[in-house]
Amino acid sequence: MTLQIATANRLTDGIVVYLGYDGEWTRHIDEARVAEREDDIADLLIEAKAAAAVVGAYLIDAEIHLSEESSRTIRPQSYRERIRAFGPSIHPAFAKKMVPEHFDPRTDVSAVFMNGI
Numbered sequence: 441m442t443l444q445i446a447t448a449n450r451l452t453d454g455i456v457v458y459l460g461y462d463g464e465w466t467r468h469i470d471e472a473r474v475a476e477r478e479d480d481i482a483d484l485l486i487e488a489k490a491a492a493a494v495v496g497a498y499l500i501d502a503e504i505h506l507s508e509e510s511s512r513t514i515r516p517q518s519y520r521e522r523i524r525a526f527g528p529s530i531h532p533a534f535a536k537k538m539v540p541e542h543f544d545p546r547t548d549v550s551a552v553f554m555n556g557i
Contacts, residue, residue, distance in 0.1 A: 442501045444481050445472040445514065447524070448494035456524045459488050459497075469514050469525040474504065 446459035457465035458472035466472065475484040481499065488497035501517040516522050 442517070443504060444475045444484065444499040445469070445502045445516075446484050446488035446497055447472075447500055447521070448488060448491070448497035451493055451495055457494060459484065459491075463487070465491065465494055469502075469516070470512060472502075472514055474502065474514065475499075 448457055448459075448465070449455065450457050450465060455467055457467055458469050460466045460471050461473045473484065475481045485497075485499055488494075488499070491497060500521045502521075503515050503517060505513045505515060507513065516525055
């Protein structure tokens with residue numbers, strides 16, 4: 441069984457948000473409520489879809505990583521959801537948050553010129 445978190449877009453500004461343990465929507469994926477059991481997953485989806493402050497609520501697969509400092513980091517399993525959580529994959533300067541394995545400019549950068557040259 442994979443871990444699940446609820447995500448949606450906030451109606452007021454379209455920002456990607458995650459359902460937290462307090463029942464509020466947060467912009468930070470590390471504050472998201474994590475569900476693992478079937479009953480918890482079903483309840484999480486029902487609560488997410490019933491929220492009036494968001495649109496397009498759905499569940500995503502996620503992994504939890506614990507660092508040596510005991511901080512919890514949630515990482516979506518799909519690349520699409522990592523982009524929604526952490527920002528574009530074009531350069532770390534444009535990211536919402538620094539995630540070392542999300543983008544490696546030493547290997548992922550190629551020159552792009554707007555004039556086609």
